[in-house]
Amino acid sequence: MSYTHILVAVDLSDDSQLLVDKAVDLAKATKAKLSLIYIDVMKDDDFTHQIVHSFVNDSANNNILQESKAQLNTLKESTSYPIEHTLVGFGGLSQELEDAVAEYEIDLIVCGHHQGFWHNINSSAKQVMKSIPVELLVVPLA
Numbered sequence: 001m002s003y004t005h006i007l008v009a010v011d012l013s014d015d016s017q018l019l020v021d022k023a024v025d026l027a028k029a030t031k032a033k034l035s036l037i038y039i040d041v042m043k044d045d046d047f048t049h050q051i052v053h054s055f056v057n058d059s060a061n062n063n064i065l066q067e068s069k070a071q072l073n074t075l076k077e078s079t080s081y082p083i084e085h086t087l088v089g090f091g092g093l094s095q096e097l098e099d100a101v102a103e104y105e106i107d108l109i110v111c112g113h114h115q116g117f118w119h120n121i122n123s124s125a126k127q128v129m130k131s132i133p134v135e136l137l138v139v140p141l142a
Contacts (some may be wrong), residue, residue: 003032003135005084007100009093009111009128012038012071015141016112017078022139023110024081035085035104036075038068039096094131107134112141 008023010016020036027034065088072086085104089096100106109132129136 003030003108004029005033005035005104005106006030006096006108006110007035007037007097007099007104009037009039009109010072010075011112012068012079016075019110019112020075020079020138022137024079025110026110027081027136032108033084034076034081035087035100035106036072036083037087037089037097037100037102039089039091039093040064040068041091041093094128097128097132101132101134108137108138109134110139113138114141 003026006023006027008019010019023034024132026032036054067085068088076083076086078084087104089100101109109128111128129138
């Protein structure tokens with residue numbers, strides 16, 4: 001197992017640090033680059049996605065974007081391993097991850113999976129597994 005660029009998909013909850021720590025261990029072992037991504041999936045339809053992308057790109061002071069970047073930077077500062085990129089996306093989880101994989105030459109995505117009842121019905125990890133063309137490490141979360 002040799003990776004060159006690992007992407008950690010975080011939801012900015014307290015569990016995000018666990019995912020970053022796991023990814024850091026892998027990155028150290030393989031001497032891979034490490035990046036973080038947060039995707040606001042609340043805007044997950046084509047029309048809203050286009051509007052939000054346009055709005056965010058035109059407005060550097062957007063609160064959602066700025067808050068997400070600040071939280072990603074906090075995660076970045078809490079690790080001793082260099083973080084290559086901190087990315088924020090809006091809309092469809094799978095599409096945003098596919099775009100990041102292509103643009104940043106990602107060969108492993110690390111994400112979490114909550115094991116509660118509702119998460120088993122509507123699992124983001126299952127959705128990602130169906131469409132992502134690279135390896136996926138799914139970390140079980142409480």
